[in-house]
Amino acid sequence: MSGITPRKRRPTQIDVARAAGVSQATVSSVLRDPSKPVNRIPEATRERVISAAEKLGYSPNAAAQRLVGGRSFLLGFHTFEEIFPADQTDFYFDFLLGVEREASRRGYDLMLLSPTAASQNTRGAFGSNATARRLLVADGGILVGRHVDNALLAELDANGHPFVLIGRREIAGIEVPYVAFDYASATARIVERLATAGHRNIGYIGEPGGGEQTEDRLEGYWRGIDEAGIRASSVKHGAPLTPAELERWVTERGITAVVVEPGDDDSNIARLVEAADALGLGIPSDLSVGVLGDPPFTAAPREWSRFVLSRYDVGAAAVELLIDILDEEDRPRQRVVAPEIVEGSTIAPPRTGSPKR
The missing domain is CATH 3.40.50.2300 (Response regulator)
Structure with a gap:
């Protein structure tokens, strides 16, 4: 697929653990508050973890920092066009169904965000983007639509807020996490x-x-x-x-x-x-x-x-990818799903000679 080569993905705790030669659990304990010693972790090990994190440019997950207990177990679902209520014949219905059912299976609730509401309130604590500010309520966001707002994706990326886009998108300097059709x-x-x-x-x-x-x-x-x-x-x-x-x-x-x-x-x-x-x-x-x-x-x-595009599978895969990002799993951040070919009845050998007119 063509596009601008994105920058290297954001370092994770797994990357820090590998660089320091320790477990991810040790990294998590040290980086929870790097200024304080940790019981049962030697000072030399703590310093090695901090040094590895600094060299890699690691920054903690913005969602995990918001809550002392970790997560809200709430995922945001934002559309760039007005598609709710989604009808069962609607192009987006199966995306939503896949997202909702996979989120529920993983123990997460779903928050639907209206593009109309966001456009009526365009300033706030999270820069100038109201949608980005609303997504902060959730642990991460899933975004879908034909008219993607690149500025929103850039703002989410710059602030370290986890998100996944349904559909491929290439933006200079950003590795946009997405699930797309091949x-x-x-x-x-x-x-x-x-x-x-x-x-x-x-x-x-x-x-x-x-x-x-x-x-x-x-x-x-x-x-x-x-x-x-x-x-x-x-x-x-x-x-x-x-x-x-x-x-x-x-x-x-x-x-x-x-x-x-x-x-x-x-x-x-x-x-x-x-x-x-x-x-x-x-x-x-x-x-x-x-x-x-x-x-x-x-x-x-x-x-x-x-x-045939399995929109349900892509919606479910977007939730899986977002949770992988929240868990800082070391897996690809850009994934594709292969459509199914349907033989149908509209392809036949070409007629010999001129078409009947």
């Missing part, structure tokens, strides 16, 4: 399936302003194109293809298949169907279609050939 590999597999069916001219219809998700899908698209040895291809972002544009793709460029990046719904897929219908093109008899995701298919219901 869009690149899944897209490459859809292109591979089209190529195996005999398609050599495959178009790409992209979602405008898709950010890292679009970058990852495009990476997978070009990877699949290269691996299949396909030379001719077309890419369009922004408004859906008009009938005139689709006609040029088919008649002038020889395109026999397209892959489509959906948004939160299937409206752009429905527009493609309308354009094909206007030209008398059958799907998949004249034009094969692979959908790069699984939005709620309400405008264009069909058994689409696609990949």
